[in-house]
Amino acid sequence: MPDQDYMNNVLVFDHPLIQHKIGKLRQKDTGPKEFRELVSEISLLEAYEATRDLPLEPVEIETPMATTTVYELAGKKLALVPILRAGLGMVDAWLSLIPNAKVGHLGVYRDHETLQAVEYFCKMPEDIEQRDVFLLDPMLATGVSALSGLEVLRKRGVKSIRFVCLIAARQGIKAVHEVYPEVPIYCAALDEVLNDQAYIVPGLGDAGDRLFGTK
Numbered sequence: 001m002p003d004q005d006y007m008n009n010v011l012v013f014d015h016p017l018i019q020h021k022i023g024k025l026r027q028k029d030t031g032p033k034e035f036r037e038l039v040s041e042i043s044l045l046e047a048y049e050a051t052r053d054l055p056l057e058p059v060e061i062e063t064p065m066a067t068t069t070v071y072e073l074a075g076k077k078l079a080l081v082p083i084l085r086a087g088l089g090m091v092d093a094w095l096s097l098i099p100n101a102k103v104g105h106l107g108v109y110r111d112h113e114t115l116q117a118v119e120y121f122c123k124m125p126e127d128i129e130q131r132d133v134f135l136l137d138p139m140l141a142t143g144v145s146a147l148s149g150l151e152v153l154r155k156r157g158v159k160s161i162r163f164v165c166l167i168a169a170r171q172g173i174k175a176v177h178e179v180y181p182e183v184p185i186y187c188a189a190l191d192e193v194l195n196d197q198a199y200i201v202p203g204l205g206d207a208g209d210r211l212f213g214t215k
């Protein structure tokens with residue numbers, strides 16, 4: 001893939017509310033309670049933006065006054081697939097907007113020595129291949145977890161997948177788009193580098209630890 005082409009199909013949400021909240025989220029003094037709230041609030045705003053192009057169909061209804069045409073979501077049903085554990089922090093906000101979405105769970109951890117993804121849990125809705133899927137993980141760092149999630153979903157026959165994160169590193173976007181250029185990547189911030197332990201810099205540290213207070 002020619003350099004920079006990997007940035008096609010990437011959308012960085014520049015909404016002022018999202019940017020303000022990302023700033024607070026990054027701060028090291030933000031404790032788990034506020035961190036969880038911010039992840040949720042940003043996820044809600046991202047869900048609003050990332051669902052902008054869902055298809056609608058006209059439906060005739062009756063108001064108390066007259067018959068009129070309204071618009072309902074059409075197309076395939078939706079599913080959310082958070083990558084455990086940090087992806088869990090995004091799910092409730094998405095469900096509050098799309099309450100009928102089914103939720104699959106994918107457990108992937110990053111082996112700190114090999115930096116490879118190890119899949120330890122996978123439970124998907126039975127009809128996942130018939131759904132449009134939003135794959136959720138706050139951090140897109142090396143791309144290893146995202147690639148593992150995308151491979152699982154493609155193997156199950158899922159055709160439409162969008163990847164939604166909070167902070168994406170260029171390296172991760174490149175890694176994902178080299179294999180799956182057709183998968184849109186939505187993020188709230190784009191960071192330039194990873195450190196030697198594959199953490200995003202400046203990033204926000206370990207999203208799972210900060211969500212659940214495990215460090």
Ligand code: URA
Pocket residue numbers: 086139141198199200201203204205206207208
């Ligand atoms: N996962 C995290 O939680 N943080 C990073 O910086 C990279 C991956």
